Amino acid sequence: MIKERYQSIIVQVICSLLIPFIQLFALYVIFHGHYGPGGGFQGGVLLAVSIILQRLYLGTEVSYRKFPPKLAPALGAIGMLVFGLAGVIPMLFGGAFLDYGNLPIPWVHGAELRALGILIVEIGIGMAVFGTLVLIFDSLIGEGW
């Protein structure tokens, strides 16, 4: 159904211009979660939207080559793994579950380490949400995999 490129030069140009900015804004939302509204969930959704827009205007034939559909579940699982490891690794170094103050990063200490742990967790959430939403979209259009 959406195998070929969308047949309108205006749509193609606007989408190809928009997608990099959507992705940049998504990264900003993830990494700026410490200081403003945002975080992993919102940034992950924005990243997923950029890929879905690409699927819609380029067609699945080209878009599947740019972002293979098999990458989406893998990304989601890796995101979950990052979150899980951020929980389990502090336990091995004498802390509680999800106690980022005990992450084994030698040159950061105390509250700074906790901020870094929050960032790691947000990245994990972002990857998990990104992968999951692209996976749902791919399984809905369901062509060629």
Added chain:
Amino acid sequence: MKWVNALIMLLFIALMLYATSGLPGHADPQAPANVHVSPTYIEDSVEDTHTPNIVTAVLADYRGYDTLGETVVIFTAGLACVLILMRRKAGDKGTLSEHHRSGHM
């Protein structure tokens, strides 16, 4: 059996309603959560986590376990979507049994 289930459900609802009557009122300033927990988060979160955004500090640090559960829920829901949709598509191609294809899809 159906009546037993309904009875158990009614008892459960009654228990839950009874339990709600013991909770503090909505936005009660003397509620335990508003006496210790919220002031601690508001006063200590910058010192504890160097994160000016209290929402992020609570979401990812103080209540990290809850967020882990949320992410697992999202990921599992996505996987369940894929499993259901892939099953329907396999049925279209005729690889599933007649029983599945004539089912209530």
